[in-house]
Each structure stands twice: as structure tokens, then as C-alpha cells.
Amino acid sequence: MKHRISLLISAAVISAAGLAYAQEATFESQTEPEVVPGQFIVKTSPGTDMARFSIQSLSDGVRVIDTLPEVGMLVIEAPDAEFGALSTRSLNVPGIAYIEPVYVVRADATPNDPDYPQQWAWPKIKAPAAWDIGKDSGNLIVAVVDSGVDYRHPDLAANMWKNPGEIPANGIDDDGNGVIDDVFGANFVGAATNGDPMDDNQHGTHVAGTIGAVTNNSLGVAGVNWKTQIMALKFLSASGSGSTAGAIRAIEYGIKMDADIMNNSWGGGGFSRALEDAIRAADNEGILFVAAAGNSNSNNDTNPHYPSSYNVDNVLAVMATDQSDAKAGFSSFGATSVDMGAPGVGILSTTPGGQYSSFNGTSMATPHVAGAAALVWAQNPGMSHLDIKKHLMDTAEVIPGLAGTSLTGARLDLGKAMKPGDTPPPEPQPEVCKSKAHTQIAYDEFMWSARKQVSKNDNILSVSFTLTEPMVVDISTDTSGHRIEGSGNTLVRTGVYNQANPSVMWTGSYRRMNFAGGKDDYRDISTDFSIVLPKGSHTIYWKLWVTGATLELDSGTLTVRGIPCSMGGKLSISEASTMSADRTEADQGPAARQEELGTDPMGQSTTSSN
Template sequence: GEVIVKYKDGTVAALAAEGTGPVALKALGAEVATDFSAEGLDNLQALDITGPISVKEAIAELENSPYVAYAEPNYIISLSLPETDPAGSDEAGDFSALTFPNDPKFADQWGLSNTGQTGGVSGADIKALKGWEIAKGSDTIVVAVLDTGVDYTHPDLAGNIWVNPGEIPNNGIDDDGNGYVDDVYGYDFINNDNDPMDDNGHGTHCAGIIGAIGNNGIGVAGVTWKVKIMPLKFLRADGTGDTAASLNAIAYARRMGADIISCSWGGKAKSQALGDAIASTNALFPCAAGNEGSDNDKTPHYPSGFDLPQIISVAASDAKDGIPAFSNYGATKVDVAAPGDWIMSTYPTSLGHQYVKMKGTSMATPYVSGLAALLLAKEPSLTPAKLKARIMDTVDKLPAFAGKTVSGGRINVYKALGGGGSTPGVIPIPGMSKPPRDLNGDGRYEDLNGNGRADYSDVVTFFKYMDWISKNEPVEAFDFSGNGRIDFTDVVKLFQSI
């Protein structure tokens, strides 16, 4: 019973709403529910269809008007709710060699540091430990989480929650004049109140991946340790919402200065209004690619599939640097991969568990949001387009994602922050046009021929030029066995790692 309509430039939406303009809404049995013009989306309105006419018929009538740019249903948006695996309040992973950060469940966070602890492959992670040597984040960067809300009282999140500086709590007044009363911690756009508390769990889990406080002796660590999470609830406890609520949430994030808007949701319905709202912002939009295990090039998914410079579409990777069966992909429509298979993160205390594991591209997306926040903290002048390019250009190229994503790889925090560059003294091996490269940020140069991937040709090159390497290259860059010299054990270790 609801329609979103965009009037062409020059049409006076107010007159149309009164039924005296070129589009007589009253004749359609329609009335204006929301005028998005006040939120910076000019000539865009949500209509309630209250008469006998159907939504389909109303859209046909509206699109026949020369004054209407487009009309569409107010699409229902539903989360593809991930499986969950609760972690007990006293449960902590085995630290083994890990002593930093001191968050007790950090050893369960294979996406940040993978030692094979979950049966995965050691090193199949985003190289967070080395990345944190360069940057840990800043509370000047604001990441809006458009989701089911966020538990802003969670002990691992409370210190990183955005607080509206222009609002006086609980005085019943819109102190900052933004149209929302007492919006201290954000807003709930689906229930139309000022409490964006999470009653589902999905949003809090995503928020923890982005910015759970690191090295605080409790719970988990986020990709960025310092950040401001802006909770924007537009999905109900059952995971459902609608386009109109998402438009209001995006407009709020834009007005209140969010640098990154994280979207761990989507579907196959293409809402032009949603695309227009995203295009009106100057923020990066990491968007989930979807959990149907399908090719987004053939069956588009939105909002991840909009061709906009603000959007970076995210697939999931697993603990073996493979692509999980549930993850969508697309050689031209999905940009990067990030860990998304059984990810440990925060959960609303009111729902019975403070930490759970979930899986889905919903979990992969906030890894990218967290990385973007780290990059902006280090380089505040980066535009959304440059942020996207940096993240995509510094991935670890992986066979599982070749031809499955635009970048062909999984994000690497260390390289994105400027680490992993050439070590002084590393030069091209004879017959190679490019110098060797460190693809995984561990300080050793497994890509001996410099072609951007590690494969068996690198092992052959190492074996053939081992004597030359030992005399011409820095030993530490090619000592894969760690014995302090270049010998056949390094060939074996390189072979095993590939």
C-alpha cells in the first residue's frame, strides 16, 4: 500500500500533494506519507495508497504523468539471517603464541589473525596484527551502521559509540534542529523513535567487527580499535524493513557527517530511490554481495550492484582463503572478499549472549568498513572513490576469487595502510621484469616473479636462482624456513605455503 515517487525537476511536489498540481494524488486515493525533499532528496516522496486503486495501478498512473521521473513500490527489505553459534560469557579461545591484543576471544577471530586455529590455513587473514603497527584508528571517523540497531551499552562497544554533540538527552527538544528529538545515539527509522537499540543481534554483530574496542581485556577486537559507530536502525527485530526507512537513515547519516555507511543487507529488487539516495552522499558504502551462492553478474543484487563510485561490493572468504558456498560473487559486480565464515563478534546482552559467531556476507562487509575507517584515520583526505581503489588495489590475490570478483582477492589491512612494499635491496630476479612482492604482509617475498600471485612458478624460480638470491637479495626477505640462511628448506616451505 505504499509507493515512492520522484517528480521531475521543476515540478512543485507540494502542489501535487494538495491535488491541485499536475499530478492529482487525491484522484488516486493517495496521500503523502513522507517528503524526502527535507532530507536533501529533492522532489522525492513516499505515498500511502488509501483508495481502491492497487499499488501496481497507482504506479502505472503516476508514470504516465509527464511530471513524474519514476514511481516504484516501497520495497520490503529483509535480512537473510545468518546462522549463529553463541559463545559462553567465560569462553575464551586458546591464546597459543598470541598475547596481543589482550582481548580474551581474540584467538577466535581467525579473520584478523589466522594461525589455523579453526582448522583453516595459517595466514589466511586480513593481516590485522601488522596493520595495527601502522594505525589503530581514530574517534574522529564516523561509521554509520544501517541495520537492526546497535547495543550501544555493550561493554565492548560503548566507548566507541557515536554521540550526537548537538543534542541534550531526554529534554524532549530537537536541540540541533535536525528534525529528530533526543537522537543522542542515532535513530530508529522503522519504529520512528530515538532509541536505535538492537533487538535482533545482526547490527551489533556487524558493529563489533568494525569497531569493538581493542586491547581492553574483554571480548573481541574490531578491525579499528578507535572509531565512532553511529547506530541507525531501519530493520525490525524480525529483520524486515523497507526502502523508505532506509532512505531516511541514509539522509540522516549524510546530514550528521558519517564518513562510511555500512550496509550488510540487500536483495534482488532494484530501487532507483535507494540508488539516488546513495549517490547523494559523499561517503563510502561497503555493501554485502548476498548469501544465495549466485553470480551477481547474472542475477543482480542491490544495493551492492548499483554502478556508483561510493559502493564497494563485498563477498565472503573462509578460513582457508576459499569462497564459502553461501557467498555471492561476480567478476564485474562484486569488488572484494573479506572474512565471513563463522566470525566471532559482539551481540546484544539482552538477547542472552554477549558474543556469538555468525556467517554471511553481512559479516564480510564490516571488515571492509573497518578497514576504510583505519585508512581515513591515517589519510583523512581520501575520497570514497580513492578509498575504494586503495582497498581493491591492495588485496591478496587468491585463486578462489580469480574471475569471481573485480579485484580477484581478499582485503589486506597491512598493505592498504602502506605496509608490504618493497624492502630496500629487493631487486628483480634474472629474467624477471618486476621485483618480488610480499603478498600477505609477513615480510617474506613469496611472489618471486612479481606477477601479483604466488604459484608454483615462484617455487621453480626460487629453486633455479637460489644461489643468486643468497648473494644478491636480503636474506630475511626470502628465508621462509626462518633458519637465517637461503637453502633447500626455504624451497620446501615456499612450496608448502602455496
Template sequence: MSIHGRIAVSFLVPLVTALVAALPAAAQKKPEVNPAPEFIPGQYLVRLRTPGIIGSSAIQALEEKAKGKVLRVHENQNFVLLQKPLIQSAEGALMDIQSTDDVLLVEPNYVYRVNKTANDPDLGKLWGIRNSGQQDSSRQAGVAGIDVDAERAWDITTGSKDVVVAVIDTGVDYRHPDLAANAWVNEAELNGKPGVDDDGNGFVDDVYGASFADPAKPTGNPMDDHGHGTHCAGTIGAKGDDGRGIVGVSWDVRIMGVKFLGADGSGSLEGAIQAIDYATRMGARIQSNSWAGGGYSKLLEEAIQRADAANVLFIAASSNSGGNNDASPVYPATYNVPNIISVAAIDNRGTLADFSNYGRTTVHVAAPGVNIHSSLPGSAYDSWSGTSMATPHVSGVAALLVAHDAYATHYQLRQRILDGARPLAGLRGKVSTGGVVNAYYSLTGQAPPEDPNDPAKWLQQSANFSTPHPYVKKELIEWELSIPGATQMALYFSKFQTERTYDTLTLKNRAGQTIAVLSGSMDDSFSPIIAGDYVKLIFKSDDSIEKYGIDITGVAFR
């Protein structure tokens, strides 16, 4: 169906109806919903009812009743890793284990993955730290001031070597020229005997951190064999004012490498729990987590709760599926533990990245995450995108806060970060603060100013347009809207629910140039700002998955 209309100020007049050509078939589509959680086939984490008793008799009884083999015992966390035959379905295996009298809890050994999105490898700029309007590596011009306001913060503090940030990831290249000076060092192991667990923490020669990429054989070497963790580490704390490479948000800091994601960017629930507990035990006050996956895990939640009890701030990526975490939780970012900050990603113009997850209540703040230039193993640098790249910006700000006030609790740090977020119109309704992390306002406690380009502060006028609810397949609807005398406009969407990427609303100016192509979920939000007094809107749907559609009930202008 095709509908054409014209709106003068706030009026819509339908003109024409016609058929349009089909768009790609359903078989070519990517699902919008989160896929079923991935886990290691046949492996389950099992907690017995009697705490602290995981002796040989208990293991033997479990193996017999659950018809499996205990691969490893984790006495400190009170669970075992059980292997079941691969020919048995996951549902059947879970039922077998749950029916065992001695079992209190059973969970699949979930798989977690990095949150990097592939990107143009051209040299980028550190717009996330200082945005003067320069182009990023994709040649998109930025908007000055859309950054974490690090330069003003550095007039107050550039960090401290007493602050330890754990990068729980693919490891860290602690020999990188921009990271070596800020690498965390376990002095007991550095000055101890090779091949000996000098500090008695259960790990041999863990000088720069530890690796749980193979949970069966943890090692004391967190060297990065992927790149993701090193990229995150550079944004947090690449050495500043040293005449080379890049600078992190915190010039001076200690980066602890805690590896549980392997060379392919994936890791297990078992490894994640061990990694978090190691970082907590070894004194990392800030834990930076640029990974997601799996389903809800009580055992993983408990590891984060142990970190919470140890005064640790847990900063996590919201994920890269473009979904609403309020409706479809993503872990670990969405656990209801009070030490968590969940982070969305914006580009250098302050727009929520199209891949970024969001959530009015469960995602807390945004940070730069598109075409972020940072360190890679072997003295290299590159620009990557993802909520993975946004998260270390927040971790770096947290490190500055701890350096400035070492006695602040993790709850106080969290609140300062949220209170200091600078409002951006495009983040209203997308993150709980409605803003982007700001180091200066978080450090000073000053109230950040309102967004001067927020259409909510402009003149308002009603409008009245709706697609059919739900819209139909192969639909084409066109409108025109004009506000005589306006120099800028923005449409208000009271409801906006379309299939992301495939069912779109295109905005064009009077010259026919495309201003934006919108899709997905944008309830209670304004469109990108439209220069001039005119806009043409084109709604197209493909031949599958019809959603609610769009209600435009207002227009802001100035």
C-alpha cells in the same frame, strides 16, 4: 546415465553405461534464480514532475488521479508514499499511477533484509582478524594467514575517534561493554534539552544515531532489537586493548547506529533512503550496509549518489543466494555508483563461502564471513555467517585508512582497498580484485604477493573431459585421473555450470575420502587442491533442471 572412465595424465577412456536412482524431485528443490523482489503490499514511492512542489493541491490531485492515499511526504528527497487498495494487483496499481500526468517516477516500497546466514552458535575465534590455522566454531581448521592482516596494520594505526562509521542495519547496542567506548555521540543532543531537537536536524534526542524502522515515526534511538547490527558493529570497531571481549578491525572509531531494519530483520525502501540520508548528513564518511533485497530503485540509487557527492564510501554485502551478481544484480551492492565496494564472503581456508554471491565485475573484494565471532546485544557474543559478516571487515579496514590519512578522498580509499587485496586462487573470476581485503597492504601501498598455492603458477598439462551439454536427468559419470609423481593437483574447469547444491561433482582421493563437493557456477577456475597424484571424480544430476555441465580442459600439478 552412468559413465565410468580413467584418465592417465590427460586421457579419458569411457568404460560403462548404466541407469542410476533418482534424486529428490523438483517440488523439493529451492530455486537457484533470485526470487521476485519483495515489497510492502499496496505501497508505492512516487516522484512528481515538478521538483520541490508537494503542496496540498498537488497531493489532492495525485490522490484523485491515482486513486490512492498519500501517507507521507518527503520534501527533501522529493517523493511521497502512496497507498493503493490491496485488492488491486501490483501491475494494475503501477499502471494507474504511471498514467497520471504529474508523475515522473513510481517504485514499489521494496523490502530489504539482513544478510546473516544461520550458524552453529558455539564459541568461535576471531580468525578473520588473526588466522593462525585455529578451528572456527564449526571445528573447521583454518589456513594460517587467511585473514585481513590486522595485526601488522595495527603497528601503523589502530584507528581514530575522529572517524565515523555508520552501521545502517538493525541498530546498534551502544551500551554493549565492547562498543560503548566507541559509540558515536551527537554532542549537541547529549548536552541539550531532553525532548528537544537541539541541533535542528529534524530528530529529537538522536544522541547515538536514529531509527527509521517505522518510517512514519522516526526516532532518535537506534537500539538494536535483533542483533545483526550489533554483530556487524563489533567486527568494525569493538574497543581494543581493554582486557575484555573481542577487538574490532579498528580499535578506535565512532560507530553511528542508523536503524531501518526492524526486530524481524526487514525494512522498507522508504526507511533505507531516510537512513542513508541521515548518515550522510551527520558526517559518517563510511557507511556499512549488510542488507539486500528489492529490485532496482532509482530513489535508493539517488540516496547513494548523494552519499557519493558527500565524499562517503558505501560498503555493501553482495548477498547470500550464491548467485552471480553480474548476471542477476542484487541491490544495493550492484548499483553503478563509484563509491560502492561490494563484498563477498570466504571461510577460514580462503574458499568462497557456498552461500556468497560473486561477480567478476560487480563484486569487488572478499572478506572473512563464515563463523565470525562478534558482539550481540546485552553483553553477549556469538558466531554468525554471511556476507553481512564479511562487509564489516572491509568497513573496519576503511576506518583504519581514514585514521591514517584523513585527507584521502573516498575514491582514493576505495582504490587502496581494491589495490591492497591479497590474491587467492579460489577468488579468481569471482571478484574483480581476485583477492581478500588486506589492511596492511592497503595502508602501506605495497603490492600484495601472489598466492603461493595458486595452481595457475604450477606445471600445466592438458586434459579432455566434458559432460554432455546439457547433461541429462539422473546422470552418474565417474572418472579417475592420475599424474604420476605429483604431490598436489588441481583440475581446471573452463566451463562449470550445474544446478547449485543438487547437481554435483565430488572429488575423492585414493583412500576414498571426499575432498570437495562442487556445484553451481565455476567457469575459468581451478578445483580445490588435491593432495597426491590421484583423484576420482563423480558427477551426479537429479531429475530436474539440466544445465550446461562441465568441461575439464587442464590439470595443474607440482
């Protein structure tokens, strides 16, 4: 069963508040996310012929180690290259949309919390009542993106997905998908993909057992689904760590091989635009992406945990609850960034070698929801992946003690989700937007006078604005400067942030550059970054980090562009006029800005006051 729906991005006109000049601030820069040395992900521009695309002009010694045509990406290796230099060079290479490091991510490890009675979760989420209505999702494929699965486990073997186009153990890529003998899934650990996703860690097998351990077979444990198809996509190694490149390759395989649901009990690393794009590609193919909220007991609203915090429609973020329906002490949470809770403490499930163990973690909560999604979807084949997500959230049991910990403040209720009377009809998809409105520049502000000096970690500027609907926002910064103090190579870093003293940077906007010259060596300092932001008020900060030197900057601009299309449809971006930046700071009161910005083509004001 496949549900392939191309989703349309909903957008609205930005409503701008007053420009706020940031206070001079000294803060400690965040520890940079762990990366795979010398490896990078290159996203090609739309329409690029990947078969003819050449990456050699990007850097000496660069080589392509993986091609991912389903998501339009390449994984490259450039051992001696520095990311900032590669990023700068990529601007002049036709066919490159962006480049980013390959980040290291890790399984959401099991905290050392006490165990609870065996499989207490089933009566808690009313699974027996659900099983009276339906037990099987054998027509659906649930991909376990993890450390692999012990496909020989006696409580899993009968529920493993089997590639219909592959002949086992003949050493031939029978179905021509690029992987030899990928009978139960594939292994993406390291650069060379192979067809053996055997679990050498325990984590993935435990997750798989919760989703679909064979049930009513007089052996071991029960799964949410008594019968299903578990696709093993291994990208985490025996140590429980992997890379964003490996995760993207696993997601691409799942898209190619028609997975319906992806369980993602892992997280870490910085914001990866490439991983977000891969998840969006899965969304466009009607795949539900269920993700663990993380085990750091932190608020994901202010400290995002990826991939659960990516703002893509198909992401269903899950926190862990305990036997008393309280938030598990280790579980991360978020009133706007986490969707719902599920049991994640003392969860008994399958482990490699025919064994069983109890684990704790949001990793254990997530497969309860992924398994529930499969069971409900099998009973309601007319629903889309987004209908399933909404239905699970709408039918979850609201728990007073969970208020403010997620969007729903609720814990999975499989019994209610499976009741026929609680199943809504599929929601109609939005029509293609018929608005002819253009991209509207909401800000193009004179930020500082020439000769501004920067010698530490500085908040250069903050700008606040309000969105009336979720929308795509493009943030551009531009200035130039030269070194007036310091010698040798000076490292300068720049980026856009969502906090004055950020705990998480928007790594998609992060850039590095080196200054080596003196007063006559002017260098451009710029950032260009796009992100989907939710409805509501936002403040962004442009920052510079300068180490061991003083830079003198020219005047500069920060531009925030919004793409208005209130019906939620195909984005049509045209050139927008650019306003003059040669005015003084005294001219920049709210009234002056309103007169300059005026109205957009739809006749709506582009300014307001907060």
C-alpha cells in the same frame, strides 16, 4: 572529516550492432518482489518545490507519510491504489519524475555453517601489522545501516557516535533535524522515525563490533578500529526485515548527519530506482557505501543482489571468504559485480546485552571492509571515498582460488593497505566535458508489422549493442493494441530485461495495465527506462505478459538513446531527431541501418557489427 565531491558521469557514443528479432518463446515469469502493501516512493523532478508540491491529484485517499528532501522523495500511502494505475497517472502530474513500490528487504541472514576459531580473521587480513601503523579512526563516522546497535554494550558504548546537537532524553528535537533524542542514531522501522536505534535482532550489533569494538580494554573482542564513531541507523525490525523506504530514510539521515562510510549488510527485493538514487545522493556527498554480496551462492553478474549490485561508483560489494581463503560456500559472487572478499565464516563479535556470538555470512565480511576503509582513511585524510575504495581493492591479496569470483579475485589485506608506501596520491577529478555532442538515437527500429498477436509470455524483440565506455542509456518502447479474445479484466505486464529468460527483471521498467474493452478499445503500451550500463556488449529484450486473452498489436518501435560525453562530465541533453518507422522488415539489414543512422555530431559512426 568530510569529503564532498560531485562526481561526473562518464559516457560515450553507443556503437550499434545488427537488430535481432527475438524467437517466439514461452517462459515462466519471475515471482514478483515482495512489497509493502499500499506504500509507494515518489521521486520529484529536479527543481520541484517540495514544500508546495501536492500529491493529492495522484489518487483518492493518498497521503504523504514521509518527506525526504535530501534525496527529493516522498513516501506515500494509497491503500486502495494499484501500482500500474498510479504509474500511469503520475505521467500527468507535474513534478513527478517516477513512482515505484516500497520493496521489502531483509538482513543477509546467517547460514548454519560450522564456527571457526575465535577472531581468526585478524591475522588473516594482517590487522596486527596495520595496528602498528594506526589503530584509530575517531574523526570518522561509520553508519551501520541495519537492525540497530546495542549502544549500551560495554564493548561498544565508548565507540558510539554521539550527536553533538542533541541533549539526551529531554523529549526535544534540539538540533532541528526532525528526530527527537537521536543521540546515537535513529530508528526508521515503520512510518514514524524515532531516536532510539536499539538493536532487537542481534545482527546490527554484531556488525558494529567487527567495525569498532573497543580494543585493548581487557574485555571481549577487538574491532578493526580501536577507536571510532559508530552511528546506529535502524531500519530492520526484530525479525530482520525492513523496506526500501526505511533504507532510504536511513541513508538520508546519514547524509544529513555527515556520515563518511555506510555499512550495508542486507539485501533483497527488486531493482529500486529510488534506492539507487539515494545511494547516488550519498556518492555525491563523498560517502563510501560498503554492501554485502548476499548469501545465496549465486552469480550476481546474472542474478543481481541489491543493494550491492547497484552500478553506482561508491558501492563496494563484498563477498565472504573462509579460513582457508576459499569462497564461503554460501557466499554470492560475481566477476564483474562483486569487488573483493573478506572473512565471513565463524566471525566472533558483539551481540546485545553484553554478549558475544559467532556468525557466518557476507553480512560479517562487509564490516571487515567498512572498518578497514575507516582505518585507512583516517591515516590518509587527503584521499576521497573513491580513492579509498580503489586502494582497498588494489592492495587486496590476490588468491588463486578466488579467481573469477570478484573483480579483484582477492581478499582484504589491511596490513598492506595501511603501508605508507602503498598509499597512492589522490587521483585528479575529471574536467567538465567540453563536448557539444547531442543525444544520439542509436536505434529507432520498425519492430513488427501491424496485427502481431500476443497471447502468452512473449519476447517481443531483442536488440544488441556495444558501449565503448560506461554510459547512461535510455530505453523506450512504444506500441498500442486491442483485445480480440478474452473477457473481463485482462492484466498485461511489460518490461525490459537483460536475459531471454530473465531471472531478474529491470523493475524500473516494469508496468502493468488492464484491458477491459474489445476490438475498438485501443490502449497504449509503452516503457521508458534509464539505466547506467558498463562498457561492453549488451542485449536487451522487450517482453509482454498477457494472461487469459489475445492482444493484437499495431506496429511499434524500440529506441535506445546514448548520451555521448567522453570526457566524463555534466550531461547536456538536447532534442534528437526521430527517424521514420514506416519501412518494412526487409529494409532493415545492417547496411540499410548504417545509411539511415549515419554519424553523430562528433563524426563517429553509430553502427558496427558484432
